[in-house]
Amino acid sequence: MRKIWPFMLVGAVLLLGIAGSALVLQRPDTNIVEIVQDGNVLHRLNLAETEDQIIEVEYDGRINTIEISDHRIHMLEAECPDKTCVGMGWLDSAAPIVCLPNHLVIQFSDSDALDAAAG
Amino acid sequence: MRFTKCILAVLMLTATVTGCGRQSENQPMAAERSLFAMNTYMTFTAYGEDAAAALEKAAVRIQEVEALWSVTDEESEIYRANHSGGQTVSVSDETAKLISFALEMAQKTDGALDPTIYPVLAAWGFTTDSKQVPSDEQLDELLRNVDYSRILLEGESLTVPEGMELDMGAVGKGYAADLATEILLEHNVSSAIISLGGNIQAVGSRPDGSDWRIGIRAPWEDGNLGVLEISDAAVVTSGGYENYFETQDGDIYWHILDPSTGRPADSGLQAVTIIGKEGRLCDALSTALFVMGAERAEEYWRENGGFDMLLVTYQNEIIITEGIADSFSLNDGRTETIRVIAA
Numbered sequence: 010m011r012k013i014w015p016f017m018l019v020g021a022v023l024l025l026g027i028a029g030s031a032l033v034l035q036r037p038d039t040n041i042v043e044i045v046q047d048g049n050v051l052h053r054l055n056l057a058e059t060e061d062q063i064i065e066v067e068y069d070g071r072i073n074t075i076e077i078s079d080h081r082i083h084m085l086e087a088e089c090p091d092k093t094c095v096g097m098g099w100l101d102s103a104a105p106i107v108c109l110p111n112h113l114v115i116q117f118s119d120s121d122a123l124d125a126a127a128g
Numbered sequence: 129m130r131f132t133k134c135i136l137a138v139l140m141l142t143a144t145v146t147g148c149g150r151q152s153e154n155q156p157m158a159a160e161r162s163l164f165a166m167n168t169y170m171t172f173t174a175y176g177e178d179a180a181a182a183l184e185k186a187a188v189r190i191q192e193v194e195a196l197w198s199v200t201d202e203e204s205e206i207y208r209a210n211h212s213g214g215q216t217v218s219v220s221d222e223t224a225k226l227i228s229f230a231l232e233m234a235q236k237t238d239g240a241l242d243p244t245i246y247p248v249l250a251a252w253g254f255t256t257d258s259k260q261v262p263s264d265e266q267l268d269e270l271l272r273n274v275d276y277s278r279i280l281l282e283g284e285s286l287t288v289p290e291g292m293e294l295d296m297g298a299v300g301k302g303y304a305a306d307l308a309t310e311i312l313l314e315h316n317v318s319s320a321i322i323s324l325g326g327n328i329q330a331v332g333s334r335p336d337g338s339d340w341r342i343g344i345r346a347p348w349e350d351g352n353l354g355v356l357e358i359s360d361a362a363v364v365t366s367g368g369y370e371n372y373f374e375t376q377d378g379d380i381y382w383h384i385l386d387p388s389t390g391r392p393a394d395s396g397l398q399a400v401t402i403i404g405k406e407g408r409l410c411d412a413l414s415t416a417l418f419v420m421g422a423e424r425a426e427e428y429w430r431e432n433g434g435f436d437m438l439l440v441t442y443q444n445e446i447i448i449t450e451g452i453a454d455s456f457s458l459n460d461g462r463t464e465t466i467r468v469i470a471a
Contacts, residue, residue: 123352127344127364
């Protein structure tokens with residue numbers, strides 16, 4: 010007699026996890042994108058307004074080429090061993106595009122929000 | 129067979145759960161804490177390994193000093209001094225430092241800040257819920273007992289002459305914010321923002337290294353005037369709109385009193401925001417410069433320095449010192465004109 014319930018349980022948990030991930034990682038309600046290197050914001054761009062362009066960022070002699078096209082942003086090329094960041098495609102969720110070897114992060118910014126109010 | 133299935137289930141569960149975490153490696157853990165103290169609501173956010181413990185200690189410290197400095201708590205050191213019938217009482221080191229600072233600021237501001245104004249404030253009802261306009265005779269009578277120079281502080285011995293009352297309302301919160309900041313720094317918290325009822329103190333920068341964004345409230349209306357971007361600084365605003373009442377005739381009276389008249393300071397300013405390293409200085413000056421008005425405030429800034437300021441006048445002008453001019457951005461749709469002043 011084969012038991013089917015363990016598979017159903019695992020399946021349910023998996024589905025829940027996927028739903029949770031989708032919820033957490035959905036695209037934030039902003040068009041502001043930051044290009045950050047070692048904690049420093051190098052560029053802040055409004056994707057809704059910015060024109061198509063190529064941005065090059067250097068780290069330790071290696072170049073990352075970032076492309077903005079049709080109000081979207083992605084890593085076009087990277088002079089790094091693994092090219093994971095290139096493979097991540099267009100930025101479309103709260104999950105940032107990260108180039109670990111070159112300490113570079115492209116992410117949606119929620120920093121228009123205020124940290125505190127005086128008065 | 130069953131065992132392997134179990135293992136498989138656990139593995140998948142683990143993978144699923146870890147898969148939906150946010151980029152947590154680069155974002156240090158945030159600790160948050162809030163409390164009601166010093167007649168206001170305080171919120172704290174700090175980042176770092178030891179942040180939660182640090183915030184807990186800071187909250188305890190603030191409650192401790194509140195118990196020492198409250199003007200209404202019969203157990204407080206200030207209350208005991210105020211109700212000693214002119215006898216000398218001994219106070220703690222911390223209280224002595226606070227009073228010494230308040231008296232120093234009273235002197236430096238030529239009495240625009242006077243920590244003995246409390247009986248007049250009470251007559252207006254700002255310390256209770258029954259706000260009213262006192263008679264001229266009553267104010268004249270009370271003002272005879274308003275004079276910071278008659279407070280005697282020698283070391284930790286404090287004498288408040290009979291009929292007078294000390295109140296740390298204009299400096300206590302700023303001082304408490306400084307104490308909280310000290311505790312956070314001792315715990316290696318390098319990024320924190322605390323708000324003591326609108327008195328802001330920023331420790332370091334945001335965890336990502338950018339400046340904290342502080343909204344500066346628009347006087348007498350909802351919403352913000354603009355945004356100030358700062359790191360490692362205190363930001364304190366004083367304005368009549370924060371606590372006021374309106375009579376049946378439509379006259380408006382607010383809580384910041386001019387110690388020379390005993391009436392609400394009417395110097396042409398809607399609000400004063402002071403930006404500086406120390407909360408205590410910002411707290412004291414936001415009140416004092418509100419009383420002084422724009423012209424004297426500018427003079428004071430030029431003579432003393434050590435802080436930046438943002439003044440909002442009733443002519444809808446924002447006067448801002450050069451040190452923060454680039455850090456302030458007016459919100460869209462605001463009609464105020466901005467004038468930057470240089471030393």
